[in-house]
Amino acid sequence: MGIFDKFKRGLAKTKSVLKTDVRDLFKSEGRLIDDGFLDEMRALLFKTDMGYDSVEEIVAEVAKNFRGRVVTLEDVVATWKDKLSELMAQDASPISFAQNGPTVIMVAGVNGAGKTTSIAKLSKMFVDEGRKVVLGAGDTFRAAAVEQLTIWSDRLGVDIVKEPQGTHPATVAYKAVERAVETSADVCIVDTAGRLQTQKNLMAELTKIQQSIRKLIPAAPHEVLLVLDATTGQNGISQAGKFTEAVDCTGIVLAKLDGTAKGGVVVAIRQQVGLPVKYIGVGEQPEDLALFKPAEFVDALFAEVGVEPAAE
Template sequence: MGLFDRIRQGLKKTSQVLNTDVRDLFKSEGRLIDEDFLDDLRAILFKTDMGYDPTEELVAEVAKNMRGRVVHMTDVIDVLKTKLKELMAQDESPITYAASGPTVIMVCGVNGAGKTTSIAKLACMFKGQGKSVVLGAGDTFRAAAVEQLGIWADRLGVECVKGPEGSHPATVAYQAVEYALNNNIEVCIVDTAGRLQTQKNLMSELTKIRDSIRKQIPEAPHEALLVLDATTGQNGISQANNFAEAAGCTGIVLAKLDGTAKGGVVVAIRQQIGLPVKYIGFGEQHEDLVLFNPDKFVDEMFDEELGG
């Protein structure tokens, strides 16, 4: 599938909620926009987990433009799409590369967020751009994580730096950057241990990892990406705010979007967190990563064909 096809498939569940439920609000001759309609619309938007404030703004926009009128579904959808694009507005935000030498990317997130798979997808993307890549297996708390990253590295044909069992993650990060410098590798992706944002000692470790990277490249990491699991919905917001501070995050990779009807959480992320959503991930294949474009995202959320 092409990029747009993958976006459409990834948003299928969200689109089904929006289009099917909104369609059910209407009769063939249209419907009066009154308080009952607005309450029903509010409930549908909440299902996508976009949060209280964005939902209220969308409902208010429909009310402002249409209250007291009999309208058809397409009229309401057009208003919703226009307002959503305004709420989610950001420039496309691909990776910022180093002016010279290796570009170092630190990746963090809670256990089970899809971090290792997202790293593989990033590595695949860089390889597709003709760049050399090395991975740093910094999730030393879980032997399975190191093994999994190594398997992905072999599959993708990239190098993977691993420390002895029990190594400090900051040491592995240092060694991975050192390998990139010594071997003229263009992109170094450093994994970190999955952790809860409430674990203060582990959160402080993210700062140590970042500091160890800077011992060799002062301006690195050039990107610190937070992987969020779309299926967690609003819970991802508190994760993002805590990680952003500890890791100096520069952007978000939203994973597992195909596994949820909560695609609206992207709206909440854009509204509540001062970070761009850089990439969105669908599925388990290493190609399933797409540069986030808000306008295309909104269009696919309301794709009538996907909605059924």
């Protein structure tokens, strides 16, 4: 399944809302672009959780291009797509691999965001690329988290480092990186316990984990990926800001996109947080991870609303 098709599946609920509401917006062959139309359009876009600033920029673009004219659905959707692609533009930013030794990836996020499943998906991706992976089960507060990660490691055939419940997660992180170095692994992924962005002591713990990793590899972690649950919508933006303050996040993995009709939150995240969205979870299976590409994302979002893209 290609990236465009993965996005289409992940955005199914969001597209369903858009398809119905956009068709209602254009009940006739064409529509006069006036204040009434712009208000209806604004309300429609807000439903997808794009965020106030993003919606207002899109509305302003449509008003600038078409106010006072009768236009078709295709005209307006084309403008939406162009503006959204502009708002979400980012450098192609997959994983930044270390030049020498293992690439260390630290994964953080709030409870229930989908960290463990996202780690499994990342591991699957690396294994499929022929890379040797070591996992660090750093969520030592919950035995179930370690068990779940162990099940995934067995299923994917990757090494895992774990310690008894209650062990300081910095210790697990250190030992995982140590194992990766000793076994000449290509990638070490360190899990961390879920925590609320308001829990200052636990946020400080993330900094200690980073410090522990740097005792072995000063430049590590090479990536700090923040897993956000797409179903939380705008709350994810607050999470991203606080986590970034604690550990200098390098990018976002947006999980559970397939479980929400608010797929537009990707736009808000790019606009308000500034971190690149690196990967998007579009299902529950290990292979259901898509490298985020704004153009393909926008095409998929409007695939059943306007005109299908000519090619993937």
